[in-house]
Amino acid sequence: MGQNLQSGVRLRPIDLARGHGLSTQAVRNYEEAGILPVADRTPSGYRTYTPLHARALGAFLALLPGHGHRAATSIMRAVNDGAVDEALRLIDESHAQLLDDRxxxxxxxxxxxxxxxxxxxxxxxxxxxxxxxxxxxxxxxxxxxxxxxxxxxxxxxxxxxxxxxxxxxxxxxxxxxxxxxxxxxxxxxxxxxxxxxxxxxxxxxxxxxxxxxxxxxxxxxSARGRAMLAGAAELEAYLRERG
Missing domain, CATH: 1.10.1660.10 (Multidrug-efflux Transporter Regulator; Chain: A; Domain 2)
Structure with missing residues (x-):
């Protein structure tokens, strides 16, 4: 992972949820769907997240307006599986669809x-x-x-x-x-x-x-095109954090 992560920081599901107006259940669902990296667990079984998870969540939510839920989910799954080329291919498909719509x-x-x-x-x-x-x-x-x-x-x-x-x-x-x-x-x-x-x-x-x-x-x-730009910026930041 990138060296700029605050590796000692531990976040609860509620910490990620509050920052984006989500429920803690939504955060857990995103992890189970592969949108977020797998969280560590405390000895008592509670999930603990890091700033990397917060960055992943921000990237996913930024991808949603331009790519839609299904494509954004697939992109994040591919990144979290280490298949960056597949994620980029999925992004290319969304851009191709936007061009076809134009x-x-x-x-x-x-x-x-x-x-x-x-x-x-x-x-x-x-x-x-x-x-x-x-x-x-x-x-x-x-x-x-x-x-x-x-x-x-x-x-x-x-x-x-x-x-x-x-x-x-x-x-x-x-x-x-x-x-x-x-x-x-x-x-x-x-x-x-x-x-x-x-x-x-x-x-x-x-x-x-x-x-x-x-x-x-x-x-x-036009709004979709600009949303894709915003999503790309957040995803690039997440990729840098992952290293």
Missing amino acids: RTLRAVETALGDLDPGAGRERPAPSAPGDTFIGPLAAKLGIKPATLRTWERAGLVRPRRDPRTGYRVYDEAAVRDARLAHQLRRGGHLLEQIAPLIDRVRAAGGLEPLEAALGDWHRRL
């Missing part, structure tokens, strides 16, 4: 920007004359009708069926979803990646509300 956000913004001004905006319920069928819609998008059917099976587009003919009928919401799916596919996104984005549009109530939510999406990604 790319997804950029793709959504690009797709929205590529739509015609006002296309797909939420309006009062469309009248029947505004509906379209699979052939005209496919021609307008420059794709095959079979592609629209594939998107329908994947949940990207939800046309209704004409009760008399059984033909697919695309109202304004379905056309909006098809246009957005088309732009995202052109951007290289897979169907399973597009489906959650289409769901966001539907949950938001259309493109305009989604556009308003993009700023919040940006803020959350």
Whole structure:
């Protein structure tokens, strides 16, 4: 271990817990989960911790906001097992996921920007004359009708069926979803990646509300990135203490 540790200092579970607003049971649970190094025991069986345990707890709690509970736990377990390279690999995976989320956000913004001004905006319920069928819609998008059917099976587009003919009928919401799916596919996104984005549009109530939510999406990604930096600093301090 590093020489800067106060090796003679002994801490109780309550000492670690109070510093972070935790319960003593949470501290014990973290030790049992491998997040903290194994504590020494007194002759009577009570746990005793050291400043190293306090540093480990601080590192874990700093990792949580950026990496999530599962990844932060795995990172700390790897460090405590001496598998630092594995811990660094797990951190790389979290950064890769954040980068992928940023790319997804950029793709959504690009797709929205590529739509015609006002296309797909939420309006009062469309009248029947505004509906379209699979052939005209496919021609307008420059794709095959079979592609629209594939998107329908994947949940990207939800046309209704004409009760008399059984033909697919695309109202304004379905056309909006098809246009957005088309732009995202052109951007290289897979169907399973597009489906959650289409769901966001539907949950938001259309493109305009989604556009308003993009700023919040940006803020959350930035906060996650900064949290990862803070977590990295605390983890590096813990690694130095371990030596």
